Every structure is written in structure tokens, then in C-alpha cells.
Amino acid sequence: MIELTGVSKTYEKGSTVVRALDDVSLRIDRGSFVAIVGPSGSGKSTMMNIVGLLDRPDAGRYDLDGSDVGALSSDELAEARNERIGFVFQSFHLLANTTALENVELPLVYSNRPDISGLGLSALERVGLEDRAQHTPGELSGGQQQRVAIARALVNDPDLILADEPTGNLDGASGLEILGIFQELNRLGKTIVLITHDVEVAAMADRRVNIVDGRVVSDEITRGD
Amino acid sequence: MVRSAVGSMRRHKMRTFLMILGTLVGVTALTVVVAYGQGTQNAVLDNFNRMFGGSTIMLMAGGGGRMGGPHADGPATTLTLEDLAAIGAEIPEVIASDPIMMLGEFDVVYEGETKPIMITGHSESQEIVWDRGATSGSYFGHEDVERSARVAVVGERLVTEIFGGMDPVGESIRIANVPFEVIGVLDLMGIDPHGVDMDREIQVPVTTAMRRLSNVDYIFSAKLSVAASANLDDVVFRIADVLRPRHALGPQEPNDFQMITPVQVEGMIESGNRVFTLFLPLVAAISILAGGIVVANLMLMSVSERRAEIGLRKALGAKRRDISAQFLLESTAVTLFGGLLALGLAYVVLLAMGGVSTVARTMGETDNAEAAEVALGLPWEVALLGVAASLAVGLLAGVAPARRAAALDPVETLR
């Protein structure tokens, strides 16, 4: 469970101060599927970085699964990212000239798990790409690349998947395929936080949080369970 | 971790190649220079030890600076066979003494063909003092020295050069128009420290050299064998005490002879070899340093090119030390690989140098092929030094890039 309380993040750009997040309080329950929407520059990615433990807020408090992460060291944050969070990025961020399987296994390099054999392949199976295990990103379509990235996010079996514009670089059909995977993962119990510009994409989620100028302006349930 | 380092090397072939090249040049230079310097110095020392080693004293006519032999202002004429006899009689620790007349090149005629050959006069003691006998025939004896016999013992290389490969024992030659009989072929000796090929000389009895070939009554120098139990410095003083009154030197007059002991000779060689032990290693160290700077810069380049990868790895759970370990491992693996290649290259270079290097040949052991090995092997401790140097380059050159990589902020790099 994610709980942000009065979280702010400001950037100084020369003389102007940008309030990327301004006193945001938000609670995301375990197992929910939330879409974060808002115009460009409204602070969505800033929020994802904080929720994903990649960045720390200037003010406010963040509790993940009931404990304050502000107290964690950067190594502990790295460990928490590795074990508890899966990331999916707009531009995939796969290593070039590296096979799909090796890309998927990358988080396992930094994992403390004793037995990691076969995890990479079974993650690829979950996104239906086991037959592309030895292909490099250059040999895969955009949709397939993003599926590899999702498999990488799943390989350590985290509870939380954070996706920043995962369909932004994809055509409509591939985008729908990706969203289908997210829905499936959510049905299996994963918490999904999806950042998007796209209203249609947001409609796939159970809940839509609208951010403007670093503030939450609306928060609505779009689909009752 | 190792696999990902290897993977990254595969992905960045050009950069990896340049890093390997940087290490290769430096480590090759280092190992070649050190192995070559060590090899030649050992060979020079071996050679000197064989010639002047053990308990021996070189006694030379002439005071400081004026050595025996033909000089611009005339040869030093102070040392005689009688001096040697007196030394032998008064100092029992001097076991044997070999008088030496280095006459330089004379025209040697065999069956109408003339060649300039080094002629040296010795006594029968040469066999003991230099430990050099005859492979075919025999060395001349006391009798031959007594009666200034016209007999000659020839160096091994002259067998082919003058006698067309056949055994020359019993053949007649003319040295400076004086007829000689060849009675033996000398043991192989190699090339002396001054670069003289001792297998191209002809040895004749010292008295023959004095009376028949140069008409003088003095000798140039002598090599004395001293009992192993004797104190060399003490013997040197006592020789001076024997010679000074014989040469009628007043108390204020300096010696008109010089003595050199193996200890002094070794010191001379070592200082002569500073170029190998100090200067060339310095050059090699600089090329290693240059290699290290190349590697460090390429690694820094690698870090800035791979910011996104580093950020991604951090997002996926890599800690600072994982990232720095990765870059250190990469730089070390590359330089170690370069270092191993360098050892192979150094070995080949050392072998090749054996064929052309006069220095290496100067080191000549008794036989030339063996000599090449003495000077040109890659000793394991030098190879180890090469490996250590390449590891050190990798680690030191990797530190700054690794720190920079570990400090990158994933939020910045993933944008």
C-alpha cells in the first residue's frame, strides 16, 4: 500500500522555482489499478520517481506497505526497488545488443534471491515472448520490446508495477496489447500505477487521479469492482 | 556480473579494442625492457664471471689510465715474465698466472689466402687460469713456452673460416710471415665484454708472441688464479709489495701497474647497465602510464555514453558498489586481457631481437643458440610483473570512471 502525505518536490531553474509536486496526499491500496493523468509538466513523472523510490520528496512523508521510506539509506532503497517495484518506461530502456532473456534477467543480477534459475524465461512466458528469448531489442517490434520490459518488471515478482507512458511510443494495437497485460497482472493481484496522457488508456484503470501543476485536482473511481 | 562485463565489452568493440591496445603497448614495453635488461645483465655477469670470476686478479701494465698494449704514447713496458715468476715464488696463494700479449690483428696466410686475425700470447697456464683447453689436438705446454715454439692453437670459428671445415691440427700457417704449426683447436668461448669474438683468435706461446712476432721483452697483462681461501684484497697488497721494489718505485711514486678483482668488475658492469636497469624501465613505466591514461579516458567516455544503462541498472536495484564494481571489473578485465596479449607479443619481440641484437650475441654463452636463450627468455617473474602491471592499470584507471558511474542519479539519466 502506497501512502503519500503532504509530499512536495521543487526544482530551481535559475531564478524560477518549479513546484513539480505541491503538497500531494494520495493513498493507493494494494491490488488497485490507478491511472495518473495530467498535462505535460504537471508532475506525473516526478510523482512516479518518488513512488518508485528513485527520488526523495523535499517535504512530506511516504509510507510503503506501512513503513516510512524516508528513513531508508540509498542502498536500502535500491534493495526495495529491486524486490518490490517493477518499472516500465515509455522508451522501454532495454540494453541494446543484449538478448531479450538477458534483459529480463537484469534485476536478478542485483537480487539476493537464492534460486533465480528459470525466472527470466518464465517471465518472458507471461508476456508471450518465450520464443523470442534470444532476440535482441533491434530484432523486436516496439510492442514486443515493451513486453520484454514488462517481463523484466515482473521477473522479481514485485507487488507494485509503475509504468510511465508505457504506450506512448506504440501504435494503437500494440498499446492495447500492453494494456491487456497490465489488466491481467492486476487481476492476479499486482498493484498497477499507470501514468498517461491518453484518456482512453486511463479508462482501462479502476481509478483516475488527475494532476495539474503538481496538485491533485481530481480523484475518481472509473470502474467499480 | 562477470557475464555483464563481458557482454559490455562485446557491445563496445572499438573502445574495448583501444583499451586493449593501450595496455598492450605499455605492458609489452615494460616486459620486453625488463626481460631484456635482466637477460643481458645476467649474461654479461655470467660472461664476466666465467672470464674474471672466482678468485682471480687481472694484473695490467701501466699506472692509472695507461693500460698495457699499444698506446698513442707507447705501450706500458713495465710488466715482465720475471715479475710473474717473482709473484709466484713469493705469494703461495697465487696458484697460477697467465701472461697475456694482445697483439691485435696480424695477416695469417694459409694455402695462399690471407686473413687478418687476432693473435694473443699466453702461457701453458692459460688452460688452468681461463679453464680453456683444446677440443682437437692439444694446447701448448711448458716446453713450447720455454723455447718460443712456433705453434698455434686456433679458435673454433677459424676452422671453417680458414681451413674450410677440416681439422686443422698439423696444418701449417704463416703469421706475419713466420711459419707456425697448428696443434689444436680452442674450446668455444663466445664474445668477450669488449665485443671481441674469442673464437676467432689464434693463441701462441707468450714468448713466441714477444720475441718472434713483436720483439719486446715485456707483457701487457696477466690473469692470476688465487687460492679460494685467500683474501683477494690482501693478495692485491702483497703483489704490489713484490712489484714496487722490482720496478724501483720510490715511496712517492704511484704504481706502474693496475689490478682489478671480480668485485670491482661487477660494479663496473652494473653501472654500465644503468641504461637497462634505470632508464629503459623508466621509459616503460611512462608508456604504461600513458596506457593507463588512455584506458581511464576511454572508461570515462564509456560512462558518459552509458548513462542510461547505469540509470536503468540503478532503477532495477543496483547499489553504488554494484555499479563501481562493474566498471572496475570491466577495465580490469580489458587490461588483463591486453596484458596477457602483451606477454605473448613481448615473447615474440624478445625472440626476434635475438636474431638482430649484437648485445644479445655479445652475451654469447659457449654456443650461440644457447646464448639466444639466455638473453631472450621471458622469465616468469617478469611475466608476473606484466600481469601485475596490467591489473594495476585496470584498477587505477577504473577508479575515477567507476566513482563517476556510481554517483549518477537514475532520475536524471532515465529521463
Ligand SMILES: Nc1ncnc2c1ncn2[C@@H]1O[C@H](COP(=O)(O)OP(=O)(O)OP(=O)(O)O)[C@@H](O)[C@H]1O
Ligand atoms: N531535474 C529537474 N530540474 C528542473 N526541473 C525539473 C526537473 N525535473 C522535472 N522538472 C520540472 O518539474 C515539472 C514536472 O515535471 P515532470 O517530469 O514530473 O512532468 P510530467 O507530468 O511527467 O510531464 P510529461 O507528461 O511531459 O512527462 C516540470 O515543469 C519540469 O520542467
Ligand SMILES: [Mg+2]
Ligand atoms: Mg513524464
